[in-house]
């Protein structure tokens with residue numbers, strides 16, 4: 331495989347014309363892969379605008395904090411000023427220390443239209459979106475082959491101890507299961523990433539799409555941990571389950587991506603079901619419909635005054651999107667094709 335790649339390179343260099351045509355193709359493919367990240371940086375385009383309302387954020391001035399590039403020689407006076415301004419920013423995972431960067435890395439300050447500062451370091455306004463709630467929640471992939479049935483029953487069997495463990499504690503259940511749900515996308519993304527490097531070939535956008543899925547699931551976790559706090563034995567359980575599940579999914583994906591994606595498709599179907607139960611408990615008043623966590627309001631662009639019920643609604647819509655992506659990925663494999671041959675649903679969640 332390696333030698334093949336090297337030979338191809340040599341041929342390309344030797345024949346000048348071919349070299350340029352290859353470069354051009356690569357460049358245009360790179361551009362198409364980069365379009366979304368450019369959109370994200372604010373070079374508007376209707377693709378991104380239809381999801382996160384970009385015109386909303388484009389009006390936002392980007393203020394680069396301090397803008398002292400070579401601040402290793404910063405004066406004490408300036409340094410104190412910077413420390414104070416850093417302390418006053420409340421958000422996200424800012425520890426309030428405000429380190430002065432010798433390397434010229436200054437965190438960009440983003441202002442919301444209402445004049446308040448964007449407080450989350452872990453995600454940016456252009457990564458936020460409004461969930462499409464009109465997605466069909468009842469879609470189901472009827473198991474067609476033995477591999478499908480195996481994936482289906484693996485999930486059904488895994489559901490059983492989960493139901494017993496959590497009973498009707500849906501808040502706790504959601505938080506705990508999201509620690510697992512965020513694993514497959516990252517594992518699959520990692521494997522496809524290494525495969526792309528190894529084989530000198532494009533990914534079709536699937537690496538990004540799958541890593542995005544993992545990130546989206548992790549945001550579910552960051553949201554639910556605001557309303558449910560893990561106890562020590564739950565934390566221990568998460569560590570143990572992660573140790574087993576990461577390795578199992580990694581090996582499973584190496585052996586059969588077809589099976590791995592199908593299984594995640596069925597996991598998402600179960601997740602939709604669990605969130606529907608969660609909504610029922612909220613409506614019955616068995617779970618208090620507390621105000622939505624601030625992180626959820628910003629991430630899903632929810633209106634002020636949204637509640638936990640609104641959050642569960644958008645999270646459930648996310649799960650339905652993941653269901654479709656994973657069943658789709660499995661179907662591509664069933665057709666005997668590789669994922670890269672079909673354009674990945676980037677930004678679909």
Ligand SMILES: *[C@@H]1O[C@H](CO)[C@@H](O)[C@H](O)[C@H]1NC(C)=O
Nearest residue numbers: 379380383384385386387443
């Ligand atoms: C985007 O936001 C702007 C400003 O808030 C608003 O005027 C416009 O209607 C929004 N567009 C869409 C498609 O939501």
Ligand SMILES: *[C@@H]1O[C@H](CO)[C@@H](O)[C@H](O)[C@H]1NC(C)=O
Nearest residue numbers: 398399400401402403404405
């Ligand atoms: C900061 O860097 C600029 C060029 O990058 C240089 O001209 C300037 O003298 C430097 N300032 C200090 C205080 O080192």
Ligand SMILES: *[C@@H]1O[C@H](CO)[C@@H](O)[C@H](O)[C@H]1NC(C)=O
Nearest residue numbers: 380381461462463464465466
């Ligand atoms: C929302 O989902 C529905 C059903 O999948 C689809 O028809 C519609 O185009 C989607 N809306 C947007 C704004 O993407």
Ligand SMILES: [Fe+2]
Nearest residue numbers: 508511547550
């Ligand atoms: Fe999730």
Ligand SMILES: [Fe+2]
Nearest residue numbers: 511601649652
């Ligand atoms: Fe999920």
